[in-house]
Structures are given as structure tokens and as C-alpha cells.
Amino acid sequence: MASICFYFQVHQPYRIKKYRIFDVGHDHNYFNDHSDRDINNEKILHKVARKCYLPANKLLLELLNKHPEFKIAYSFSGVFLEQLETFSPETLKSFQKLVKTGRVEVLDETYYHSLAFLYSKKEFVRQVELHRAKVKKLFGVTPKVFRNTELVYNNELAKFAEGMGYQAILAEGADHILGWKSPNFLYRAPNARKIKTLLKNYRLSDDIAFRFSSKSWSEWPLTAEKFARWIDAVNGNGQVVNLFMDYETFGEHQWEDTGIFDFMRALPGELLKHPDNDFVTPSEAAKRYDAVGEFDAHSFISWADIERDLSAWLSNSMQNEAIGNLYALEKEVLASKDKSIVDDWSKLQTSDHFYYMCTKWFSDGDVHKYFNPYDTPYEAFIAYNNVLHDLRYRIEAAKKKKTHAKKLRGIKKKKTAIKRQKPVKPTKRKMIKKVSKKKVAKTKSKKRHA
Numbered sequence: 001m002a003s004i005c006f007y008f009q010v011h012q013p014y015r016i017k018k019y020r021i022f023d024v025g026h027d028h029n030y031f032n033d034h035s036d037r038d039i040n041n042e043k044i045l046h047k048v049a050r051k052c053y054l055p056a057n058k059l060l061l062e063l064l065n066k067h068p069e070f071k072i073a074y075s076f077s078g079v080f081l082e083q084l085e086t087f088s089p090e091t092l093k094s095f096q097k098l099v100k101t102g103r104v105e106v107l108d109e110t111y112y113h114s115l116a117f118l119y120s121k122k123e124f125v126r127q128v129e130l131h132r133a134k135v136k137k138l139f140g141v142t143p144k145v146f147r148n149t150e151l152v153y154n155n156e157l158a159k160f161a162e163g164m165g166y167q168a169i170l171a172e173g174a175d176h177i178l179g180w181k182s183p184n185f186l187y188r189a190p191n192a193r194k195i196k197t198l199l200k201n202y203r204l205s206d207d208i209a210f211r212f213s214s215k216s217w218s219e220w221p222l223t224a225e226k227f228a229r230w231i232d233a234v235n236g237n238g239q240v241v242n243l244f245m246d247y248e249t250f251g252e253h254q255w256e257d258t259g260i261f262d263f264m265r266a267l268p269g270e271l272l273k274h275p276d277n278d279f280v281t282p283s284e285a286a287k288r289y290d291a292v293g294e295f296d297a298h299s300f301i302s303w304a305d306i307e308r309d310l311s312a313w314l315s316n317s318m319q320n321e322a323i324g325n326l327y328a329l330e331k332e333v334l335a336s337k338d339k340s341i342v343d344d345w346s347k348l349q350t351s352d353h354f355y356y357m358c359t360k361w362f363s364d365g366d367v368h369k370y371f372n373p374y375d376t377p378y379e380a381f382i383a384y385n386n387v388l389h390d391l392r393y394r395i396e397a398a399k400k401k402k403t404h405a406k407k408l409r410g411i412k413k414k415k416t417a418i419k420r421q422k423p424v425k426p427t428k429r430k431m432i433k434k435v436s437k438k439k440v441a442k443t444k445s446k447k448r449h450a
Contacts, residue, residue, distance in 0.1 A: 002184075002234040003280040003288070004271055005198065007170065008247035009147070010095075011077040011113050012048065013352040015039040015373055019383045024390045030344060038373035042087045049091045052251035057094040059250075059261055063268050064101050070268045071103045071279040074247070075147045078111030078131050079350060081138060092138070099139045105281035106135050108143035108166070114349035115149060115313060117157055118300070119327040127346075128164065145169065145282040149351050151200065151244070151303035152310065155296065158189035158197060166195055168286035170244065172303040173199035177295060184238025186285065187295035196286045197295045200244040200303060204230060209245040213258035221259070224266035232274045239289045240280065244303070305360070313354040318381040323354055325388055329395065336398040345391060348384070356380035 017033035033039045063070050074095070084092040098104045110116055111131040116124040128146075136142055146166040148157060153171035161169045173183025181187075183199040207227070211217045219226070234241050246253065254260040271277050280288065304312035314320055326348055333345040357377045374380040 001276045001278070002231060002238060002274075003240040003278050003285060004231060005240050005242045005280050005282060005285050006072040007107070007147070007242065007244045007282060008072065008074050008249075009245070010053075010074055010080055010247045012041070012045055012080045012083055013077075013113065013350045014079055014083075014347045015041055015044070016353065016380075016383045016387055018379075019386045019390075021386050021389070024386055025393050028340070028344075028390060028394060030387045030390075031347065041083065044373075045083050045087045048248060048252050049088050051256070052248050053088075053091045054094060055256070055261065056247065056250040056264075057091075057098060059265060061094075061098055061101070063265070064098070064103055067268045067272065069272060069279055071105070071281050071284070072098075073105040073107055073145075073281045074098075075107040075109050076135070077109060077113040077350075078127075078134050079113060079347065081134055096139060099141065103281075105145070105283055106139050106141050106143055107145045107147045107170070107282065108132055108135065109147050110149055112346050112349045113149050113351055114346075115152065115310075115323070115351050115354075116349060117148065117152070117160070118310075119323070120330055121160070123327075123330060123349075124160075125164075145198075145286070150312070152300055153197075153297060153302070154300045155189040155191050155298060158195055158297075159191045162192050162195035168196045168198055168282055170198050170200070170242075170282065171295065171297070172301050172308050173202055173242075174297075174301045174308040176308070177297050177301060181293065181295075182238055184234050184241055185292045186239065186289045187293055188291040190294045190296050196289075196291050198240070198242050198282055198285060199295065200242050202303065204241060205243050205245050208243070208260075208263075209249045209253065212249075212254050212260060212263070222263065224263055224270040227263075227267065228270035228273065231271055231277065235274070235276050239292075240285045242285075304355075311360070312358055313351055316357070316359050318357045318359075318377065319354045322357065322381060322384050322388070329388075329391065332395050332399075333391075336395055336402075338394075338398045341391065341394055341398060348387065348391070353380070353384055357384070 014031040015033070015038075016030050017039055019027070019030055031041060033041070036043070038044060060072060076095070081092070084095075099106060108128060108131055110124065110127040111134065112127055114127060116127055132143060144166060145168045146161045146164070147170040151170060151172045153169065158169055178199070183201045187197045187199065188195070189197060204227075207219070207222060211219070212222055214220060231241055250260055250264060268279070300310050301308050302310060302312070314323065326345070329345060333341055336342070356372045356374055357380050359377050372380065374383070
């Protein structure tokens, strides 16, 4: 039997506007670009909703109604859901409709789509809890499966997620970790006891996500019938084929005129023609299948670039300096208890900011350039660095305000205490002494006058 597990990542960051050094100390709105550039967050969201989210949601709802066996899963970043609530409530409703079918699973991730696990476990937990609460509020479900930002994964993370109560975690089926093993089985981290690891079949996933419209690809054009045959070949050689990809594959990365929607419309029917094929969500796969062995990832892996490591975000001095300076502010940011400072600092953790600073060349460089809304990685770094300067300015201002408020409270407290003090009644002895002193003074006065 070959079970097919479709999982889609849905994310849009809050892109930083062209923030200049002259703005530091004056402009604290970092994400409110209203130009026609690709750093206008509202404009981008509406564009992608029109091209991808709304038509893809409509198509998948059709498929769920047509094929009772069809199932899918999503992971929405918290910052994406926030933007839907603000800019596109109709898109949010279309996702909620899908989840209400009962055959769409929602996964957990970091709220701000961050690399927090690498820098602060406390911050990582805070973000996961925020995400879980947001998913519960908007979709009425509690996720059982965890998917870290950009499929960043290692043994330690698997163990940590197990401690947080998750049944399964997603990871990249990286060849240098798998060796001779197949990604079409479930595995377990060597230090984990219960949590199962589902591995992305990156070859089949990327055939749809990246190669679908490439006319230089030997398999172009890719049809639903052809793809279904490749899946059928897994029968007897695997338990589950995990097709993990960005949701923006449909209509945004692969435009409608490539035939991507027609391909997806035909795919479930073609896959179900084989009697041994079915569909599962990640939690169903974890429940149905046993782990067949260990997936031992000592170093961090991800689903980005050829290297499948952290180099997309942390390969040059700009990226490392920016992210190091950001997390160095954690204590002061949280101590400020200023909602706007905490919120902005959190949004600055989104991994996309560091992705835009990447200076890779060759094929990976082309991909980075495609996703980069800035003209150069250096422009992205300068804007980010200027924002950090302003954030420090705000933290210092908040400290001073706090200290001043504390002093005022102290003065007010003292004044209140003085007002509340009762007048001290003199004792009898003191009264007698006072009277006798007055008599002596009177006698002396009379003698002088005489």
C-alpha cells in the first residue's frame, strides 16, 4: 500500500520597508510600506490571494467534496494568519471552510516563522504556544503534529517536540542523512521514544513545486497520469509518500497558464485508480504506521537549497550579525513589557529577513533572487540594521519611562503615607510639663513688668 500525504506550507512575512538611518528615532512603523514595490505587505497578500489562495482553496474544496478519500494538511504561520485577519478576511473564511470538512489537518509551527529554536528555547516555546492558541481560535482545532520553520530539524528538536506532546514531526528526506534508506517510511530520532518523523520525498515534491513548468526538464510536460504512475511504483517499496511544498506553488510560483490547477484537479482521481493507494494526514500516517528505523540528524537540516542545511539564512557575516544582534535584545525586549516593542521584535525574527540577505550564486542564487523583494542582499541588511538601531532606541526610551514612572510612584506613595498619618496625642505627663512651663513663663513675665 502507498499512502499519499499532501502537506502545504502557507506563509507571508511582514517585509521591512526601505527604512533609512534618518528614520531612526522618528519612525517606528517598520512594515507599513504603501508603495508599488514588493515590500508592500498588503499589496502582496492581495496579489497572492487572487492568484493562489482563493482559486486553490476553491479547487481543493471541490476535490474534497468529489473524493471522500482525499485528505490534505496545512501549516499556517501566525504572521500569515494575522495578515489574513487584517487584509483579507474572505481568504481566511475559505481556509476555515476547508478545515470544517474534517479531512484537512492543521499543523503547529513557530508563530513568527522564526529560527528561535537555534537561539532561545524559551522564545521558541512562547511562539509555539502563541501559534497553538491562534489555530484554536481561528479553526477550533489543537494540532498534534509539529512542523518547524522551513523544515529545520535535528535530533534535539525531535526530542523537544516530543516533550511538548506532539505525535509526529516533519523533516526533509535529506540524502546525506538517509543514505541507502527510503524517505517513504516513518522513522524516529535516536533520542526520542514516541514521536515519529515523517520525511519529505523531495524528488517527487519538487517535480511539482519547482520543475512542473520547466520546458528543459526531460519529463516535461508533467501530467497527472504520469505522476500517478511514479507514485504507484512505491507500492511494495514504502508506506507513505510525503508530498510537502509551499502552497504558493499553485498559481504564484507555477502560474495558472502552466496548467498547474488542471494537473491538481486530475491528480486525486488518477492516484485513486490504483486500489492500494489512499490519502492520509500526517497524524493519521503516524497512527497507522510504525517507525522502521532511526533518522539520525546530529546537525540541523532544512528543505532549503541544494545543501539542505541552514546556509540559506546563516551563511554570511551580514546574516549572522543581524540575527545575533536581534536575539541579544531578548531579555531587554521582554523586560520592557511594551506590547509594540515585543511585537516588532518578534516580527523581526521571521526567517525571510535573513533569507533576503543571502549572497549565494548559481542555481540557489537564482531562487533567492526570485524571492527577494529588495534589489540586493545588502539593501535588505541595511534596512534591517537600521530597524534594530531604532528598536534599541525605543528600548532605552521605555527603560527611562519605566524608571521615571517608578520614581513618581515612590513620591506619590510617600505623600499618601504622610497624609494618612494620624496626629500623635500628647501624654498626660507631657501635658503637665507643658502647662507648668507656661506658668513659669507667666510668673517671670509678671516679675519683669513689676
